[in-house]
Amino acid sequence: MPVAQIGLTARKKRPFSHAFKWPLIGLLACLTGYLIVRMYVQGEYLFAMLTLILSSLGLYIYGNRRAYSWRYIYPGLAGMSLFVLFPLVCTIAIAFTNYSSLNQLTFERAQSVLMGREFQGGSALNFSLIAAGDQWQLVLNAPDGSNVLVSPPFTFDASAQKTLDLVAQSQPAGEKAALRVITQNRLAIGQLSAKLPDGEILRMSSLRQFSGTQPLYKLAEDGKQLTNVQTGAIYRPNMESGFYQAVKLDAVGKPQWQAEKLSPGFTVGIGWKNFLRVLHDDGIKKPFLSIFVWTVIFALLTVVLTVAVGMILACVVQWEALKGKAIYRILLILPYAVPAFISILIFKGLFNQSFGEINLMLNALFGIKPAWFSDPLTAKSMIILVNTWLGYPYMMILCMGLLKAIPDDLYEASAMDGATPMQNFFRITLPLLVKPLTPLMIASFAFNFNNFVLIQLLTNGGPDMIGTTTPAGHTDLLVSYTYRIAFEGSGGQDFGLAAAIATLIFLLVGVLAIVNLKASRLKLD
Incomplete structure (x- = not known):
């Protein structure tokens, strides 16, 4: 087909695509606008603002031919803004408030809840329900039975409030509802308001009485x-x-x-008070510093031990003189194949101080029964041992692949010089493995710095520290310490303080990551 004819065909088809594109963009704009208004009305101001920015950019990029190249970058940027930057900004914003289980509402909502509270006052009359065909009549009478007030027939409706005008008359004939019927229809009866002849309004206060209520x-x-x-x-x-x-x-x-x-309270901005509590309150500062040091030590020891064990085992299973290497490889990789939470729970049973197999063996061989969960030092040793078991298979697999990349000529040359296996390991194998493993070790350090699952399932942070104003344990990491402040505080769930500590963790991890990256860059250079 001639080029001119192809261009003519394209120009003929373009108006149809434009006619379809702009109504679709308009429809999406109206839909996102409606969602943004609903978010704003419900008080989700930050999320409404983020949705407005992302949707506006998306409509502009996909509706403007000049921004065509941004169409491939926008989904990644939008995802990063929605799932990384937005939670980070919200966490930092909460750190400057008193947001907690006692201060969750806005001022207007807290005031509305308090204004809705009532107390019983005025008349208190016994009630009963009398069947009137398919309907019911409400009957109120004084405890001495001197006055009987009867409502017109009505049906139960738990979805809407209903006011019944009661008049004085004789007891109506009909079957009296049993307590079971009243209990089954309690929600519907609670929607009823009984208006007495003098204008007083009564509502159900118990399964037997209607009482007058007033705003508190x-x-x-x-x-x-x-x-x-x-x-x-x-x-x-x-x-x-x-x-x-x-x-x-x-x-x-x-x-x-x-x-x-x-109560309930309302959320207000308190400035830097949460951060100052971490720095000045001894009940928070001491456990925070202790937990921070332990977190760094735990992450470093885990990286060192998993790399060392994984590297040694990789060298062993790669040894040509070893028979049955395939079986050993499968057995050593099994801990990596089993889900971590199952292995952690199994180890929790094995380390049981009274009935665990490990203590039974130690007691039979050496006459000792370590207090794995009540002594801080042994508890930390147990955690490092378990985490080394969980982490070494990954490092072993990496080292097995890297060992294949080391040229055999190096070992042949060292053999001619009379080098021993240990010299080969420290002079050839170790230097050539450390460089490519350095970025992975940094990633492993960052992961173990926030290894929440291990601590939560194995020790739950215990044994607990004494003399702290926030829940803290000797084996807590900063991430589990933050979780316990947020959800297990005795004085209420303190989300603002937890957000402040989470912000500090973010800054500390960021600084450590930068230092590690610079150090690794110098080593690699």
């Missing part, structure tokens, strides 16, 4: 101050602590904060 707190004209209707106590929002807190006027009429706080 009254909102002042300023839209912030709350007054307890029962006690008259005054509460104001403390924007430093994130709670509605009781206040009392002093002699000159100035409000003074009292100890009483109303």
Whole structure:
């Protein structure tokens, strides 16, 4: 087909593709706009902003021919922004707040929850349900039976509130509902409001009574101050602590904060207080420094031992004089094939202080029974041993492949010079394996620095430290220590402090990674 005809055909088809593309882009823009508005209304401001930025860039890149080259880069950048940068920014933002299990709501939502609380007051009448065909009638009467109030027939509906106007009349004829019927329809009965002839509203307070309820707190004209209707106590929002807190006027009429706080609290910004707690609070600073040192030692020892064991075993199974090398390779790689969490749980049983096979053997041979889970030093030794077992197969497989790349001429030349196997290992094998293994060792160090699964399943951080204000154990790594602060704190789940420690971990790991990369670059050069 002539070139001119091909170009004419392409120009004829292009308007159709443009006519299909722009309505699709418009539809996607409307859909993402609707989602962004919904996120903003629900208070997800950061996520709404990120969605707006990513969707705007995506629509521009895929709708503009000039940005054609960015179409291949955009998915990676969007994924990195959504799954790496956004969680990091959110974690850092939470570190500057008092966000916790007691301070999860916004101020408006916390105020709404407090305003929705009620207390029982006024009349308290016994109730019963009388069958009226396919419907029911609500009957209220005083405990002495002096007054009977009856509602018109109604049906149960748990999805909507319903107000029944009660009138005084005689007890209606019909079968009285059993307690089982009331229990089964408790949600629907809870939606009923009984309006008495004098205008008082009663609601179900128990399985036998309807009582008058009133709001517990009254909102002042300023839209912030709350007054307890029962006690008259005054509460104001403390924007430093994130709670509605009781206040009392002093002699000159100035409000003074009292100890009483109303829950739930609300989230407020507290600046650098979480970071200062880590640096100044001895109950946090001491375990943090101790756990940091142990984390570095654990990661370093794990890398050194796994590489050493893996390298030695790789040299052994590559030894030409060894018979049955295939069987040994399979047996030595098995720990890598078994899921890690299964191996960890098996080792937890083997190291059991009373019934574990390891202590039974040590007791029979040497008369000792180490306290693997209650003594800090033995617990740390156990963790390093287990992690070495889990990590050496990977290093062994890498070393087996690298050994194949070492030229045999080097060993032949060393044999002519009369070198021993140990000299061959330290003069030829080790130097040629360390350089290509250095980046992998750095990656292994970073992984073990945050090896949460091992600690959580094997020791759960124990044995616990004494005299700390946050839950901390002698075998905790920084990542497990952060988890325990976030989810196991006795004073409530402190997400803000956990986010601050997570931010510090991010900075520490980043600095260590940069130092390792520079050191490895110098060695490789």
